[in-house]
Amino acid sequence: MTDTVLTEAVQAAATGEPRRYVITGGPSSGKDDLIATVHTAGIPCMQAEPGREIYRKHRERLGRHLLREDRRAYSLEVSEAFIAEYTSHKHGIRFYNRGIPDGYGWEAFFGLGPTPQLEQASRLYRYDAIFVLDPLDTFEDADDIVWAKDREIRRVHELIVQGYYDAGYEPVFVAPDSAANRLDFICANLRYRNPAEEGDPVTPSHKLATRTSLLLSPNSVLANALLRSIDILRPRVQSARPARIEFVVGTQINGAPHLGTNVVQAAAFLLAKIARREFSVDTAVRFGALDNAPYEVVLDPETYHAYQQTYYHALGRDQIRELIEGYYRAFFDSLSEATDTEYVVETYTDQQAAPGFRAEFLRSLEHLEDIRWWLAPSHGVVHIRLPCPECGWAEKRADRTKLAHLDEDGAAFTAVCLDHGRYEVHVDPEDDAPYLDLATLYRNLIKERTSGRYVNTLHVMMKGGRAQSTTMWTPWFGS
Numbered sequence: 001m002t003d004t005v006l007t008e009a010v011q012a013a014a015t016g017e018p019r020r021y022v023i024t025g026g027p028s029s030g031k032d033d034l035i036a037t038v039h040t041a042g043i044p045c046m047q048a049e050p051g052r053e054i055y056r057k058h059r060e061r062l063g064r065h066l067l068r069e070d071r072r073a074y075s076l077e078v079s080e081a082f083i084a085e086y087t088s089h090k091h092g093i094r095f096y097n098r099g100i101p102d103g104y105g106w107e108a109f110f111g112l113g114p115t116p117q118l119e120q121a122s123r124l125y126r127y128d129a130i131f132v133l134d135p136l137d138t139f140e141d142a143d144d145i146v147w148a149k150d151r152e153i154r155r156v157h158e159l160i161v162q163g164y165y166d167a168g169y170e171p172v173f174v175a176p177d178s179a180a181n182r183l184d185f186i187c188a189n190l191r192y193r194n195p196a197e198e199g200d201p202v203t204p205s206h207k208l209a210t211r212t213s214l215l216l217s218p219n220s221v222l223a224n225a226l227l228r229s230i231d232i233l234r235p236r237v238q239s240a241r242p243a244r245i246e247f248v249v250g251t252q253i254n255g256a257p258h259l260g261t262n263v264v265q266a267a268a269f270l271l272a273k274i275a276r277r278e279f280s281v282d283t284a285v286r287f288g289a290l291d292n293a294p295y296e297v298v299l300d301p302e303t304y305h306a307y308q309q310t311y312y313h314a315l316g317r318d319q320i321r322e323l324i325e326g327y328y329r330a331f332f333d334s335l336s337e338a339t340d341t342e343y344v345v346e347t348y349t350d351q352q353a354a355p356g357f358r359a360e361f362l363r364s365l366e367h368l369e370d371i372r373w374w375l376a377p378s379h380g381v382v383h384i385r386l387p388c389p390e391c392g393w394a395e396k397r398a399d400r401t402k403l404a405h406l407d408e409d410g411a412a413f414t415a416v417c418l419d420h421g422r423y424e425v426h427v428d429p430e431d432d433a434p435y436l437d438l439a440t441l442y443r444n445l446i447k448e449r450t451s452g453r454y455v456n457t458l459h460v461m462m463k464g465g466r467a468q469s470t471t472m473w474t475p476w477f478g479s
């Protein structure tokens with residue numbers, strides 16, 4: 001998919017200034033696979049990391065693996081090889097299989113400080129971006145370097161990362177994934193020069209696809225333009241002419257509410273009262289109890305995958321109802337009475353089971369490639385948690401949850417359970433199972449698009465900020 005765009009970008013950059021990107025990480029990070037994929041994609045890239053060849057040479061000479069006292073001579077030679085690689089590159093893009101600052105991590109691993117030569121080289125020869133590959137699940141090293149324990153692999157990885165920070169870099173972390181997806185991630189993080197607009201850096205054209213339509217997010221600063229808060233809604237009410245306005249306020253059901261939470265809830269009731277008077281429409285408050293909040297998180301000690309169980313799965317429907325009754329009912333009843341405003345309570349569990357929510361979710365999957373960076377700006381991996389049908393636990397970061405199949409009948413996903421291994425679930429709009437636990441941004445997207453389909457009701461989302469400020473917005477209509 002990226003191939004032609006990438007090739008064009010690489011060709012366009014070929015005569016430009018040199019750009020150097022480092023791919024690094026500890027052993028078993030999948031670096032070799034990724035480097036091979038970079039080559040296959042036709043991007044100029046360093047072949048083998050010079051350290052390995054030099055290591056073999058030293059080992060042959062010594063007749064054993066290198067010890068601490070052999071490190072200095074070895075490191076200097078590696079450093080020189082990296083400098084030669086660096087300086088011989090004159091134009092265009094080039095990827096590097098490790099970089100000069102890797103030396104900091106390796107020296108530290110053997111209990112040595114950086115040499116003056118390394119410090120100097122690190123200052124003089126700067127790279128344009130550093131990509132650190134997060135370790136994969138399985139610790140296998142095709143090379144013949146012996147790793148006593150997984151723990152050591154972790155430690156090398158951490159020391160390499162620390163070395164880049166010490167050298168003044170801000171590395172970009174690449175999540176465990178297939179080599180092709182990782183390259184896609186890396187390309188999305190680079191900015192190429194557009195051959196048509198020399199001097200104006202842009203991203204590859206397919207990445208711009210989502211930008212060609214109208215503004216996607218209403219992001220307006222209304223300071224000095226408003227006399228009263230309710231005026232935020234006026235333009236939307238004027239244009240949509242809704243018969244009813246619902247103020248939607250969502251709260252995680254994970255203990256006694258914070259004062260700020262109660263402030264936002266009170267604001268919802270007050271705004272409902274004012275809006276009713278101001279716009280002569282019915283208004284109500286819709287309270288979303290987020291019972292998919294994590295109740296417990298565990299880390300698999302072997303693979304470092306995190307698993308979580310929601311409040312709903314841990315406590316069950318009845319206890320969730322008791323929590324809502326205990327923490328919110330009396331407060332809501334009095335707010336309702338004081339503002340003469342009706343309210344409804346719905347749980348996330350009920351929302352996700354509704355056919356409309358599921359249909360909207362399935363529709364969104366067709367555009368997963370376009371929306372994933374909006375929903376997961378840091379890593380592009382959208383967290384779709386589908387709990388194990390046997391125990392109700394799910395992969396917290398959905399690392400190994402994959403969309404296996406999508407057609408008009410629904411979607412099939414595969415995922416992995418800590419106790420029950422690999423499993424498959426099928427989501428279709430007609431069925432309220434399996435449970436669909438979406439990360440907040442994704443859930444909001446689905447919820448807002450679902451709300452946007454009710455033309456007679458305007459939904460106003462309310463959100464409390466850190467300083468107890470309250471914001472509100474309305475679902476964004478669009479295709």
Ligand SMILES: [Zn+2]
Binds near residue numbers: 389392393417420
């Ligand atoms: Zn399970």
